[in-house]
Amino acid sequence: MFSGLMLNTWIAATAVAVIAGVTGFFAVLRGSTFAAHAIPNGAFAGAAGASLLGLNAFAGLAVFSVAGALGIAGLSRRSRPDVATALTFVMMLGIGALFVSWSTEYAQEAYSLLFGEVFGVSAGEVLPIVVLGAVSIVAIIVMFRPLMLSSAMPEVAEARGVSPRRMELAFLLVMALATSMTVPVVGALLMFSLMIGPAAAARSLTARPMLAMLLSVAIALITVWTGIAVSYQSNWPLGFFVGLMGAAFFLFARAYRVVARGLQAPPAA
Amino acid sequence: MLRYIFEPGFFGSGPVHVALAVGTVIAVTSAVVGVFTVIRGQSFAGHALGDLSTTGGSGAFLVGVNQFWGYLAFGAGAAAFMEMIGVQRRRGRDVATGVVLGAGLGLAALFLYLGTQYSSTTGASFTILFGSIFVITSSTVPALVTSALLSSLSPDIAAARGVPVRAVGAAFLMALAVSVALSAVIIGSVLSTALLIGPAATALRVAKGPVRAMAVAAGIGVAATWIGIVLAYDSFYWPPARRGWPVSFFVVTLIVGCYLVSYLRPQRERQDTAREAPDTEQVCSPA
Numbered sequence: 288m289f290s291g292l293m294l295n296t297w298i299a300a301t302a303v304a305v306i307a308g309v310t311g312f313f314a315v316l317r318g319s320t321f322a323a324h325a326i327p328n329g330a331f332a333g334a335a336g337a338s339l340l341g342l343n344a345f346a347g348l349a350v351f352s353v354a355g356a357l358g359i360a361g362l363s364r365r366s367r368p369d370v371a372t373a374l375t376f377v378m379m380l381g382i383g384a385l386f387v388s389w390s391t392e393y394a395q396e397a398y399s400l401l402f403g404e405v406f407g408v409s410a411g412e413v414l415p416i417v418v419l420g421a422v423s424i425v426a427i428i429v430m431f432r433p434l435m436l437s438s439a440m441p442e443v444a445e446a447r448g449v450s451p452r453r454m455e456l457a458f459l460l461v462m463a464l465a466t467s468m469t470v471p472v473v474g475a476l477l478m479f480s481l482m483i484g485p486a487a488a489a490r491s492l493t494a495r496p497m498l499a500m501l502l503s504v505a506i507a508l509i510t511v512w513t514g515i516a517v518s519y520q521s522n523w524p525l526g527f528f529v530g531l532m533g534a535a536f537f538l539f540a541r542a543y544r545v546v547a548r549g550l551q552a553p554p555a556a
Numbered sequence: 557m558l559r560y561i562f563e564p565g566f567f568g569s570g571p572v573h574v575a576l577a578v579g580t581v582i583a584v585t586s587a588v589v590g591v592f593t594v595i596r597g598q599s600f601a602g603h604a605l606g607d608l609s610t611t612g613g614s615g616a617f618l619v620g621v622n623q624f625w626g627y628l629a630f631g632a633g634a635a636a637f638m639e640m641i642g643v644q645r646r647r648g649r650d651v652a653t654g655v656v657l658g659a660g661l662g663l664a665a666l667f668l669y670l671g672t673q674y675s676s677t678t679g680a681s682f683t684i685l686f687g688s689i690f691v692i693t694s695s696t697v698p699a700l701v702t703s704a705l706l707s708s709l710s711p712d713i714a715a716a717r718g719v720p721v722r723a724v725g726a727a728f729l730m731a732l733a734v735s736v737a738l739s740a741v742i743i744g745s746v747l748s749t750a751l752l753i754g755p756a757a758t759a760l761r762v763a764k765g766p767v768r769a770m771a772v773a774a775g776i777g778v779a780a781t782w783i784g785i786v787l788a789y790d791s792f793y794w795p796p797a798r799r800g801w802p803v804s805f806f807v808v809t810l811i812v813g814c815y816l817v818s819y820l821r822p823q824r825e826r827q828d829t830a831r832e833a834p835d836t837e838q839v840c841s842p843a
Contacts, residue, residue, distance in 0.1 A: 320654035321600035365819060369599035369650075370757045374812050376603070377750040381808030384746065388802045476665060480658035487651045524669045530662020537655045541641065 295408040296515060302413075302420040303473050304481060304511040306465045308504030309427055311482030313458060315490055316438045321369055322359055322459060323482045325376035327466045327475035329355045332383025334471070339390050345415075349467040355379055356459035364452065406519075408472055419468040426461050434458060435496060476526045481507050484533015491540035506536055575785050575803075582739045583751055583777030589735045590756030590777075591770050592728060600650050601638060602732055602752045604657040606745040608634040609737035611664040618667050631737030634660055635729040747804045751777050754811035761818040780810040 314323040333351025334344040355375055362371030427434065437444035437454040445451055469478050485506035489499045514528035593602045612630020634656055641652045739748035759772035784807035791801040 315651055315654075318650050320650040321603075324600070324604075324654065324657065366757065366761075367594070367597060367599075369597055370594060370753055373599040373603060373749055373753040374757070374815055377746055377754070377808050378812045380746040381750070381802075381805045381812075384802040385805040388799065388805075476658075476661045479654075480662060483651065483654035484658050487655055490651075524665040526665035527662040527669075530658045530660070530665070533662075534655050534659035538641070 293406075293519070295410055295413050296406055297512075299408045299413050299416050299472055300511045300515055301508065302417045303469045303478070304507040305504055306420040306423055306469065307478060307481035308485055308507035309424055309500060310462050310465050311486035311507070312489065312500045312503040313427070313434060313438060314462065314482055315486040316496075317455075317458065319368075319455075319458070319462075320483055321372045321376075322356075323462065324479050325359070325372050325379075326352050326355045326459070326463055327470050327478045329376050329379030329383070330463075330466055330470060331475060332379045332386060333467075335383050335386035335390065339386050344471055345467060348470055349463075351379060352463035352467045353460065356456070356463040360452065360456040360459055363455065406525075412472060416468050416472060419464065423461050423465040426457075426464075430454075430457060439496070474526060477529055480526065480530040480533045481511065484530075484537055485510060488533075488536040488540035491537070491544050510536065572785065572789060576782060578742060579781035579785060580778050582743060582748075583755070583781045584774045585735050586739055586748070586751040587755050587759070587773035587777045588770050589732055590752040591760065591766055591773055593732060593752060594756045594760055595766065596728065598649070598729075598732070599749075599753050601635075601653045601729065602736055603745070603749040604638075604653045604660075605631050605634060605733045605736045606740035606748045606752075607657060607664075608660040609733070609740050610745055611660045611667065612737075614664060614667040618670055627737045627740070628734065630660070631733035632730060635733035636726075639726045639729050744804060747807055750804075750808045750811050751781070754808075754815055755780070758811075758815045758818045761815075776811070776814055780807050780814065783810055 311323065314320060330348045330352040333347035333349070333354075335347070336351070337344050337347025358375035358378070359368070359372050362375060433444065433449045434454055434457070436447070437449050437451050441451050444454070466475075466478060473481075486499075486503040488506055489503035492502060493499050510529055510532045514525050514532060517523075517528050518525040590602070593599060609627040609631035612626040612628070612633075614626075615630065616626020638649075638652050638656050641655070736748055736752060739751065743751075755773040755776035756769065758776055759769040763769040763772045784803050787806045788801060788803040791806075792799070794801060
């Protein structure tokens with residue numbers, strides 16, 4: 288379970304969990320859950336296009352996830368964010384369907400892009416993920432204060448000269464960056480589950496932002512490590528365990544909050 | 557002239573007739589439910605329910621039950637679950653949707669894995685995402701029409717006054733689940749999201765009031781579907797693959813194009829906020 292090839296899996300999965308925990312925390316805080324779903328899934332169209340042109344899948348994923356982030360941010364200027372996300376997303380997938388219909392043998396690759404091939408990570412794939420993870424985390428640390436302000440208190444942020452649109456765009460671009468390298472390894476589905484479940488659970492457990500972010504990373508790490516161990520033993524897909532564990536953590540956190548509140552302030556009888 | 561638009565054999569083809577009929581029913585239902593979805597800001601739920609009901613489809617396929625019931629049961633179950641854990645604020649609702657969607661897609665991964673072990677259908681995940689409007693059998697049409705009527709009924713109930721907000725939310729989510737589950741099974745989750753959100757969002761920009769918006773949305777949806785089907789039929793000999801371009805690409809492009817065109821018209825919200833300044837209102841009001 289900790290042999291040479293599996294070691295790559297552990298390193299890559301750890302890096303992915305840290306990226307997902309940090310970006311997911313802001314996605315949940317800002318209410319950009321739909322974008323967190325749309326960008327990784329829609330980026331698959333880029334991989335399909337790249338394989339059609341004979342390019343590296345990373346290039347296609349990067350181009351499409353950045354285009355998706357720009358599309359969502361651009362359309363959001365004059366329409367509701369959820370509508371903007373939905374339309375950008377279906378457009379990307381529509382183009383993806385077209386690319387797939389042009390190529391001849393893509394079905395298997397599409398499957399692996401949606402659900403990931405975490406057990407086949409090669410040493411060459413580990414380095415880009417770790418580097419990219421570091422870049423996205425540095426980017427988030429650099430813009431931590433304005434991002435936090437515009438996520439939690441948009442009006443105050445605007446009054447202090449932080450443009451919410453620019454912040455949204457910057458955040459979506461970081462998400463696109465994090466997505467384009469991690470999707471081929473862990474799959475769009477896993478990236479999404481890892482971003483939302485742990486972050487939502489952490490937000491329910493504590494109101495303090497720094498603590499919630501660290502908790503989100505910790506839960507993401509526990510989820511992914513347990514998931515890999517169980518998946519390795521049972522041969523069932525990793526996405527299944529990660530998806531269910533994310534939801535379970537969220538439900539436990541919500542139940543904990545209800546109980547904690549009940550203890551704090553017993554209803555006046 | 558017409559021969560250049562409609563390839564020979566278009567009007568005689570059985571699958572085309574069914575595709576046109578089914579596409580129309582779905583486009584109209586999606587328009588009605590979609591207007592409420594956009595007004596309530598639940599696009600994500602609309603998309604997620606489509607994805608989730610396809611999970612139910614693959615689960616039903618696995619245990620050998622009719623897939624239709626799998627779609628419906630999973631869509632309705634997911635809607636109930638979202639409502640149960642969802643906070644009433646919009647942000648909380650999207651997070652609840654995301655958590656349920658993550659869990660559901662995890663199940664889909666498992667079902668597909670188990671399914672491919674037994675039957676080796678590698679294209680399953682692809683069909684689930686993109687569907688295929690040309691492979692519908694005409695026997696599904698009556699069931700579709702019935703459920704379409706059922707699902708568009710409940711927004712009317714929801715619109716009635718004096719109904720508790722929570723119950724309306726739950727009833728609407730159920731209606732959304734039924735409508736989206738049906739369209740996702742037949743035309744795929746991508747096209748179902750496009751038909752649900754695109755025409756309704758466009759209509760709400762150009763029409764006043766929800767009822768007019770529904771009519772406009774239905775018109776846009778039906779037109780996009782028909783033109784998409786005609787183009788997909790025509791594209792059979794188009795380069796580069798000469799196997800036909802996918803219907804979903806045409807329909808999605810038409811719908812998004814329509815929405816972008818509606819940008820040319822000034823926004824209604826801006827008029828409302830500009831009420832203070834009569835000059836801007838003059839400029840902004842549509843001719």
